[in-house]
Amino acid sequence: RTEPDALSAADPAARGAEALLRARRLEAFHAHLVAVQEALSDRAFDSARRLCAEAAALVTAANAVRSPGMQTIADPAWRALWDAAKRYATRGDQSAPFPGQSCTLCEQPLAETARQRLHAFDEAIHSDIEERAVRATANLAMAVERARALPCEVTDHSAVLEELGLLDVALASTLAAWLEKSAQRRQCLLTALEGGLEGVVPVLNAGPLL
Numbered sequence: 001r002t003e004p005d006a007l008s009a010a011d012p013a014a015r016g017a018e019a020l021l022r023a024r025r026l027e028a029f030h031a032h033l034v035a036v037q038e039a040l041s042d043r044a045f046d047s048a049r050r051l052c053a054e055a056a057a058l059v060t061a062a063n064a065v066r067s068p069g070m071q072t073i074a075d076p077a078w079r080a081l082w083d084a085a086k087r088y089a090t091r092g093d094q095s096a097p098f099p100g101q102s103c104t105l106c107e108q109p110l111a112e113t114a115r116q117r118l119h120a121f122d123e124a125i126h127s128d129i130e131e132r133a134v135r136a137t138a139n140l141a142m143a144v145e146r147a148r149a150l151p152c153e154v155t156d157h158s159a160v161l162e163e164l165g166l167l168d169v170a171l172a173s174t175l176a177a178w179l180e181k182s183a184q185r186r187q188c189l190l191t192a193l194e195g196g197l198e199g200v201v202p203v204l205n206a207g208p209l210l
Contacts, residue, residue: 022163029160033178033207036152040185040204048143048192055140056195058133086122144193152182171208178207 038044089100102109110118154161154176165172184202191197 025160025163029157032151032157033175036150036182037204037207039147039150040152040182040189045189045192045197045201048189049197051136051140051143052193052195055133055136058129058136062130062133140193144190147186147189147193150186152179152186154179154183174208178204 100110101115151157157179161172161176164175181202181204185204188197188201
């Protein structure tokens with residue numbers, strides 16, 4: 001027995017302080033296990049798939065808007081000209097439908113396909129699709145960083161596992177196995193966030209302290 005251990009054994013106050021510190025460490029470890037299980041839950045995987053799909057769809061749409069045939073609509077001056085033409089077409093009535101049933105200049109009826117093209121173009125010119133694509137991509141990147149930063153490796157908790165092993169070897173071993181499974185599941189979550197998850201995801205049952 002080392003000198004500090006001997007002093008602790010002889011000093012009830014020191015033993016009490018050590019017990020309190022140990023209890024706080026175990027309490028923090030328990031809270032962490034709960035957080036890991038929630039971060040790797042089925043809901044987290046569903047959310048990852050939605051984030052990935054949404055970001056991919058918005059980026060594709062934004063790229064379409066930036067295509068050579070659509071690049072000029074991003075210019076503020078060009079949009080101002082379009083809005084001026086639209087105000088003329090609707091006689092300044094913002095509640096009037098656009099496009100109308102006929103051409104403003106020639107008064108000839110507009111074919112349904114022509115009306116659909118004008119409507120789609122009007123939506124595209126005022127679209128916030130690029131901003132939404134940037135936000136979705138940023139949200140996806142943050143989700144990836146959170147998953148990567150999740151400390152669920154056995155080596156992340158070697159000290160507390162060693163301390164638990166002094167109290168209950170079987171419990172420490174079970175928790176180490178649970179952390180290994182959580183690390184495998186985290187890798188699957190990262191793959192899901194990259195849009196490449198296929199096959200069966202390892203099941204993460206509730207840990208022995210949960």
